[in-house]
Amino acid sequence: MSIENTSALLGGETRRTCKIPVEHLDYDYIRECNDVKYLEKILNVLRSGEEGIYPHLIQFCEEHVQKLDPKSRALRKDLPPATAASFSADEWRQISEELKTWEQEVKTNEVELRRLAVFGDVEKVPPVRGSNCSVPLNQNAASNGVKKSTKTPLLRDYREWDKFDVEKECEKIDKGIEVSSSPTALPQIKQKVDTEALTLKEKAIIADHEKDKGNEAFKANDYEEAVVYYTRSLSVLPTTAAYNNRAQAKIKLQRWHSALSDCQSVLELEPGNLKALLRRATVQKELGQLEMAAEDLRSVLQAEPQNTIAEKLLLEVEQKMTDSPAGGQKKGKKILIEEVEDNEEETAPAEPSQRVGGESVAAPAERGDDMGNTQKKPPSRGDGGPHAEHAHQGHRRSKRGSVDKCKAQEPTKKDLANGAQGTKSQEADRSGHSEAQPGGDSGRLDAPCGALPPPLARLKNEGNQLFKNGQFADALEKYSQAITGFTDAGIDSPEDLSILYSNRAACYLKDGNSTDCIQDCTKALELRPFSLKPLLRRAMAYESLERYRKAYVDYKTVLQIDIGVQAAHDSVNRITKMLIEQDGPDWREKLPEIPLVPLSAQQHRREEPPSKEVLQARAARAAEEAAKRAEARFTSLKQEGNDCVKRGQFQEAVEKYSECLKLKPDECAVYTNRALCYLKLELFGEAKQDCDTALHMEPTNKKAFYRRALAYKGLKDYLACSSDLQEVLQLDPNVQEAERELEEVTVLLRQSLAAGSPGKPRKTVPIKEVDGSDEEADAAGRTSVAAGNHCSAGTEQPANAYEFGQALNAARAQGDTAAGADLLRGVAPETLPLYVSNQLDGHTVSFIMQALDGHLLQEDPYLVYQHLSHLHTAERFSTVLLLLDKNERRQMTQLFEHLSAVEAEGFTANDVQNLANKYI
Incomplete structure (x- = not known):
């Protein structure tokens, strides 16, 4: 860099580098000059002292620059560093005390971190520079029984370096590398940090440090290690940042179920967390839950309209929803995997079969539990779990009394269909470990259920109600009390006990405790072999633990019971790909034996056709959505047309306006806008037709009259043009463009009458009256029309x-x-x-x-x-x-x-x- 450029950067420009005449270094010139940039250069030249030192002139120039631009960079001055003399005695004393307090806190935190061994091996950590604390380095070495050498290296003379054999030392190093390169097992990082007897502040320090380790591992693309460190941080102190980071790492590892659970944890701690919503939408998109993903993305865009990632992801989700019917769900029968009714019994005959646990027992056929037609809704919207449900049980079961709940009766085909009916949240059951609520008729908690005595039935119903409200831990406690009471009472009703175990398994699944969920599902299947819901729940738990072979067996067993369970079909397809990647072409040989389901336990039901009310509601909803889409499309096309007019692309604007009219053919403003484009394109006949249509809709639309007058002028029909212009002035006498046009058309009319022929062909009058509002900007249009008229009156443009x-x-x-x-x-x-x-x-x-x-x-x-x-x-x-x-x-x-x-x-x-x- 040259000396002149360097001085310019430092603010010491010279007159030669700035190219400023000496005459400009004068009071009068500075007073008259209003160019701030030029004045800044003059000020820098004056400050450089090249032409002499003029303090008053420098001050005068600074004041003038201050008046023109108070924020000018030339007015900035460097302040000297503050010293004790810059403050009063009390202020300096306060500053000194604060510095000492900060230094003491840093030293205290350093000692605490060393004591907690946050940095790994304490003996390897040197003391912080400038601190007075010391760490007993020999303490750990003595405890390990390793004697450290106390010898210090001797000082060497320079002449000894002449005897140093470089080649020999390099050979030693190479040998050491070869020896040390032998494969050794890396130490496994513990998932949990022992933080007993620590204060909350100490836990926060440790949790933050573990999270930082996870961030470093994530930046290094070591997502497995990042998940471990985030888990360690959460074991110390659960935070939304750690949950969010772990969810992102699991997304990188394509562990969709665990990532969804972490996003749920974030939203429970902080409802409306945008990162959690965005990442949950990403997971839901991968798992096929397109409607719920779209809802989460819309929530993100409502809070941050400029979020490009959410916009792009929402477009992809909407495209998938458009391409695949019913939001990406395939056709087929669906099932709700829950027990929500109090009258869950079967009287079907048993048939010998192999028990899921391995024994040969009598297997009563599972005919499905009465679900009460529970319908699911998207997750985390104020009602608990990821896929809690709308409580429509009371309406659907209003025809049944409480006495019927105590009777054992053969389920009808309608009941079986209701028991197997589900919605698109089946996909969420597989992915997010969340399934339909096991809660039943919460309105009658005291009603007995099957062979359960009233106290146990009350516990079960209370658990159902808690589950429905999203209080899974409390529901689990109620089910556990019911199971304990059932066992103590010695009741002989394996069906009811199986339902209790299945419901408690659902709670475990909600809380992410897959191991206990598997145990309860196994117990439920021992009591009632080939029960559909315990099998599905156990399959989901196996899948969350990545035990894909056992999950595959359970899903295939479910399909033997009911081939219409779409969730099982999707899971089988997904797990098959994973097993092929994991075990190769011979993956089937490594599978456990799939049990054979007896015919009495197989359920092949047909869904009931929807009622007339449901069909009408669907049609109304579809019509409403179609209207919303049409309105949005209309607004977008109209805005695009207005933008094309501003850019002078009139043919493209005509196409946009024509598409608008296909959606809303009774929009008057679109006709007047398209007429303007036709005038620009010299298509006067089409412009007249659009104006006629607009006037048919709005007989007093002055824009339609004015533009039709211009169309008549282009068609050389001066009499009709004069009539329309008079209509414009009658509606609004202040339209100057219409007055000028009327004067010009009057002259043309007289000339045409005198010559007995139409007026001389003239060029089109430039008109520009469109913007992005409801219609067009008249101000811009009037300016262009006035300019065009004046030009046409004299010299042609x-x-x-x-x-x-x-x-x-x-x-x-x-x-x-x-x-x-x-x-x-x-x-x-x-x-x-x-x-x-x-x-x-x-x-x-x-x-x-x-x-x-x-x-x-x-x-x-x-x-x-x-x-x-x-x-x-x-x-x-x-x-x-x-x-x-x-x-x-x-x-x-x-x-x-x-x-x-x-x-x-x-x-x-x-x-x-x-x-x-x-x-x-």
């Missing part, structure tokens, strides 16, 4: 650079600045550099300045400012500027003086001054 050059040369040759002003009035400022780039010279620039100053400045100062803002960007402008004579420069200076004296919206005097620096 040029279509290209050649026509513009011809018209400008003709006006300049005749000295007609008014014609030049008309020409500039009809040209967009951004296109002016393109039009004059090939023929720009000093005379052209001078003529443009005269036209702007003599005619356009009084009418439209902002248009003059816009032309000047774009003209200096033309090619060769800087070269032409050097060739201007004194008179031409004086005209240019005079134009900028007049422009700065005008008060107009869109620019300030400071803006004009900054623009003048580019010309003068």
